[in-house]
Amino acid sequence: MARGVSNILAHVECGGPAIAANLVLPIIGFLPATDPRMRQTVDLVERKLMSDGFVYRHDTNKSEDGVPEGEGAFLACNFWYADNLIMQGRKDEARRKFEKRVTMRNDIGLLSEEYDPQSGKMLGKFLQALSHLSLANSAHNLEQSFSSVQARPAPAPGSAAPPRFASPRRGPASG
Numbered sequence: 363m364a365r366g367v368s369n370i371l372a373h374v375e376c377g378g379p380a381i382a383a384n385l386v387l388p389i390i391g392f393l394p395a396t397d398p399r400m401r402q403t404v405d406l407v408e409r410k411l412m413s414d415g416f417v418y419r420h421d422t423n424k425s426e427d428g429v430p431e432g433e434g435a436f437l438a439c440n441f442w443y444a445d446n447l448i449m450q451g452r453k454d455e456a457r458r459k460f461e462k463r464v465t466m467r468n469d470i471g472l473l474s475e476e477y478d479p480q481s482g483k484m485l486g487k488f489l490q491a492l493s494h495l496s497l498a499n500s501a502h503n504l505e506q507s508f509s510s511v512q513a514r515p516a517p518a519p520g521s522a523a524p525p526r527f528a529s530p531r532r533g534p535a536s537g
Contacts, residue, residue, distance in 0.1 A: 380410040381420050385442035388449055389499070395449030404446050407439075414479045415462065417443045434476030434485040437463065441496035445503050453507045460500050473497065 384403050388395035395404075411418045416435035440463050447456035466477055468484065473493040475486030 380406055382407055382411050382417050382436065382439040382442070383419070385417075385439060385446050389442060389445055395446050396451075400446065401450065404443070404450065407443060411439075415459070416440060416477065416479050434478040436476055437466075437473055437490070437493040438475075438496040441493075441500040444500045448500075448503050448507045453504070456500075456507070457504055460504055464497070 385407060387393045387403070388397075388400055393400050395401075407417060410421060413435075417439045419433065419436035419439055440459065444456045444460045444463070447453070447459065466484075467473055472489050474484035474488040475490040475493060476484070478485050
């Protein structure tokens with residue numbers, strides 16, 4: 363495991379494509395966000411995949427995945443980035459990033475898969491469940507972070523992995 367994550371970072375530093383999906387590793391409990399490799403990953407995303415404050419899924423100029431140049435900022439990655447900031451103790455910065463993303467919702471509060479900061483338009487699949495799930499998870503994590511920071515620990519060898527996303531709070535049943 364350690365070599366695999368280190369190899370990803372080394373590959374990127376040697377000119378390979380950076381991939382923002384690696385931001386999900388602490389969210390699912392694979393590595394703590396405070397692990398030096400995750401701190402390097404966040405730094406890498408900030409240097410190579412962030413433009414105008416938006417996180418892009420990958421650099422389409424370097425990736426050969428068939429996605430054309432000009433892809434918008436992938437909204438789930440932006441919320442995963444905020445989650446990493448929270449878990450690294452950068453909660454004020456995370457709140458600013460989160461609040462900016464929340465204002466991008468349309469008139470009925472929905473998000474698409476991607477966003478084009480230049481035109482201010484949503485792109486890609488619309489209505490995107492992953493964007494909404496990531497938003498809800500980040501909102502929960504932000505709320506929790508201002509009462510106490512709750513980074514998800516990596517699972518012990520042989521144990522079941524922790525839940526991927528925070529469970530929604532359940533209020534009183536209405537009827």
